[in-house]
Amino acid sequence: RGTYADAGGNISVEEEAEGDFEFELAAAAHNSGGIVIAEVKAIVNAGSIPPKKVRVHGSMIDYVVVGDEDLYMQGYNGYYKPELSGDIKVPSDDISPMPMSNRKIIARRAALELAPDCVINLGIGMPSGIGSVANEEGIKPVLSLETGPLGGVPVEGPGFGASTNPDVIYNLSDVFHLYDGGILDMTFLGAAEIDKKGNVNVSKFAGRCSGPGGFINITQATKKVAFIGTFTAGGLKESVADGKLVIEQEGSSHKFVEQVEQITFSGDYAVKTGQRILYITERAVFRLTKDGLLLEEIAPGTDLQKDILDRMDFRPLVSDQLKIMDGRIFRPEKMGNLGK
Numbered sequence: 241r242g243t244y245a246d247a248g249g250n251i252s253v254e255e256e257a258e259g260d261f262e263f264e265l266a267a268a269a270h271n272s273g274g275i276v277i278a279e280v281k282a283i284v285n286a287g288s289i290p291p292k293k294v295r296v297h298g299s300m301i302d303y304v305v306v307g308d309e310d311l312y313m314q315g316y317n318g319y320y321k322p323e324l325s326g327d328i329k330v331p332s333d334d335i336s337p338m339p340m341s342n343r344k345i346i347a348r349r350a351a352l353e354l355a356p357d358c359v360i361n362l363g364i365g366m367p368s369g370i371g372s373v374a375n376e377e378g379i380k381p382v383l384s385l386e387t388g389p390l391g392g393v394p395v396e397g398p399g400f401g402a403s404t405n406p407d408v409i410y411n412l413s414d415v416f417h418l419y420d421g422g423i424l425d426m427t428f429l430g431a432a433e434i435d436k437k438g439n440v441n442v443s444k445f446a447g448r449c450s451g452p453g454g455f456i457n458i459t460q461a462t463k464k465v466a467f468i469g470t471f472t473a474g475g476l477k478e479s480v481a482d483g484k485l486v487i488e489q490e491g492s493s494h495k496f497v498e499q500v501e502q503i504t505f506s507g508d509y510a511v512k513t514g515q516r517i518l519y520i521t522e523r524a525v526f527r528l529t530k531d532g533l534l535l536e537e538i539a540p541g542t543d544l545q546k547d548i549l550d551r552m553d554f555r556p557l558v559s560d561q562l563k564i565m566d567g568r569i570f571r572p573e574k575m576g577n578l579g580k
Contacts, residue, residue, distance in 0.1 A: 247286035249298025257324035257402035259388020259411040270300040317399025337376040342522040363429035431467040433500040436554040438507025438528040441500035471521040484541025496552040
């Protein structure tokens, strides 16, 4: 996949919103005797692509296909948006804030952990909303996505993987060189299962083997890790009223289980290496200790026993200073005064 091909088969990627593996994939296929096909927006004259914009040389390309205009999209978010590929900058105030929901509650609580200028990775799914909240509240961390963008405001929802107004878009292999080297101050990632030892499973559950992706690289090289998501799954319905969380329909599946089906993140290892680990949900916040998960905060409007402890397959430690989560999280107006 590229933006343009010249008549010699050289491929550029300047209108793409994410980093890429085009060179690595083309080289691997070509050098193994395979066939390399590039889909592009258009073909231009030979030599008209500046050398520094050529991502894959024509010697590795066997076929070029010009994509149909109505099908050639920049990503799942739709057609070409120059602010996603870094061609223009748009006012960040024009980015619509998230509507109030349990997703926003979680993103807001997670955003309380942010600090200006720190380098933060956001995972796919629930963590993507943290960028939107940070933008709405005027917090200025440097947000990084494993898909390449560094800086800017990550796109929430189906367009995740791109960022509005990125400072730079790295290719994916370079991103992981940075992550493995320890550039991240913190990361926010999703979790399918969490057990009493703080182990997290994102790779094999409910009869599916989705694999870990970049999850292991990111969690092992980052000193502060927050796993975020709803407290239960499967039909969960929640709302907010009068500054309190309202559980309208409880989820049918517990996410806090006795033992995860597969360990994608080891709580024991994190304790040994001194990582700071948080587990943030819409109704409870836990911290990992040497003795297991410690419940430190619960949402206003929730019942400790009925809504939290009875919805877990194990008994966590409960802090002697158990707190109610910051009330600003559960109100429609901006929280204000964050990241100070």
